[in-house]
Each structure stands twice: as structure tokens, then as C-alpha cells.
Amino acid sequence: MAQIKTLARKYARGLYKACQPQDLNAVRDLLSAVAELTANEPTVGLILKNPAVSEVNKADVLVALVEKFASDSGALNVGRNLVSNLMRVLVENKRTEAINEVAHSFTEIVAQHFKMSQIEIVSARALDQDECATYESALRQQLAQQTKVAFTVNPELLGGMQVKAGDTVIDGSVSHSLQQLRAALL
Numbered sequence: 001m002a003q004i005k006t007l008a009r010k011y012a013r014g015l016y017k018a019c020q021p022q023d024l025n026a027v028r029d030l031l032s033a034v035a036e037l038t039a040n041e042p043t044v045g046l047i048l049k050n051p052a053v054s055e056v057n058k059a060d061v062l063v064a065l066v067e068k069f070a071s072d073s074g075a076l077n078v079g080r081n082l083v084s085n086l087m088r089v090l091v092e093n094k095r096t097e098a099i100n101e102v103a104h105s106f107t108e109i110v111a112q113h114f115k116m117s118q119i120e121i122v123s124a125r126a127l128d129q130d131e132c133a134t135y136e137s138a139l140r141q142q143l144a145q146q147t148k149v150a151f152t153v154n155p156e157l158l159g160g161m162q163v164k165a166g167d168t169v170i171d172g173s174v175s176h177s178l179q180q181l182r183a184a185l186l
Contacts, residue, residue: 005105008098011086012105018082021113026079028103028110033069034062034083035103038096048096055091062087062096111148120150120164124157124173 019027038044047053047061063084070080090096111118119139121127127135136149154162159174 004098004101007095008101008105011090011095011098011102012109015082015086015102015106016109016113019079023079023082024110024113027082028107030066030069030079030083031086031103031106034065034087035100037065037069038062039100048091058096059088059091062091062099118148118150118165120152121161122152122154122157122164122173123161124153124155124159126153127151 015027015031016024038048044061044065048058066080066084066087070083086102087099090099090102108118121135132149132151136147139149140147157173157175158178160172160177162173162176163170
């Protein structure tokens with residue numbers, strides 16, 4: 001997994017360098033949409049993993065997805081071309097498994113460009129709107145910059161929460177505490 005993240009950052013940085021500042025958000029949105037579909041649509045995953053499908057056909061599938069999302073979102077040709085070219089390069093280098101991670105890395109780079117922090121809060125149960133607003137407000141005050149907070153639920157945490165910001169994870173979950181206690185006792 002670490003190797004995929006490292007490769008993904010390189011592709012994301014290359015895409016960032018090829019983008020004009022005014023195109024960053026459109027490229028991010030387009031890349032994220034394609035990545036989400038490749039991760040969640042089993043048919044696309046099967047095509048990309050199938051060795052019987054040629055690289056040209058795999059690239060054609062991904063470029064068709066880019067075209068579909070670009071026309072739906074009204075993305076500029078520049079963004080469309082950049083993401084299409086990235087998909088071709090990923091297929092050519094046999095790195096299609098990194099599409100989702102490239103999108104994630106690119107999103108982080110764009111957030112850094114606009115000086116916006118991206119934070120994910122994972123809790124054991126769904127938080128209500130008041131709790132979400134409280135956490136968002138506290139993070140914005142603490143970080144003194146724009147913050148985009150995503151809330152997710154993972155019942156395996158048992159209680160508490162995890163806060164993820166970039167490569168930093170603060171784990172205040174019950175399951176983490178139990179793991180530490182178990183390690184200390186063994």
C-alpha cells in the first residue's frame with residue numbers, strides 16, 4: 001500500500017504541474033468522479049484487471065468515463081485532456097490500481113494549493129449535525145485556516161473517534177486503546 005501511495009503522489013504532482021491554477025478544481029472533480037466510479041463499479045474493475053483486455057481498450061474505457069463526466073460537469077477541454085492523458089499513462093504503466101490513490105493525492109495537493117486543510121473524522125456512530133458543527137468549528141479555530149471536514153462511521157472503533165489529516169492520524173478510539181492494552185499485557 002505504501003508503494004502505491006508513493007507512486008500516486010508522483011502522478012498527482014505531475015498532474016498538478018501540468019494544470020493551470022484556474023483548472024485545478026475542475027481537474028480535481030473530474031479525476032475524483034472517474035476514481036470513484038472505477039472503485040465502485042465492479043464491471044470497470046474487472047475490465048481493468050483482465051489481462052485479456054488490451055491496454056488500448058482499457059485506456060479507451062477510462063477515457064470514455066472522463067468524457068462522460070466532463071460533458072456532464074461542463075469541464076473545460078484542458079481538464080478533460082489532462083485527465084484523459086493521465087488515464088492513458090496509468091494504463092500504459094500498468095498502474096490502474098492507483099487511480100483512486102492518485103485522485104486522493106491530487107485532492108490533497110489542490111487543498112494545499114488553496115491553503116485548505118482536509119480532515120476526516122471517523123467515529124463509531126453517526127454524529128448529529130450539532131456535533132459535526134462543533135468539531136468543524138473547533139478544527140477551524142485550531143488550524144486558523146479553511147478546513148474541509150468529512151465525517152465517516154466505522155462501528156469497528158467501538159467508541160471514540162479517529163482524526164485524519166494528511167499523513168497524521170490521531171486515534172482516540174476504544175478499539176485502539178484495547179489494542180494498546182493488549183500489547184502491553186502480552
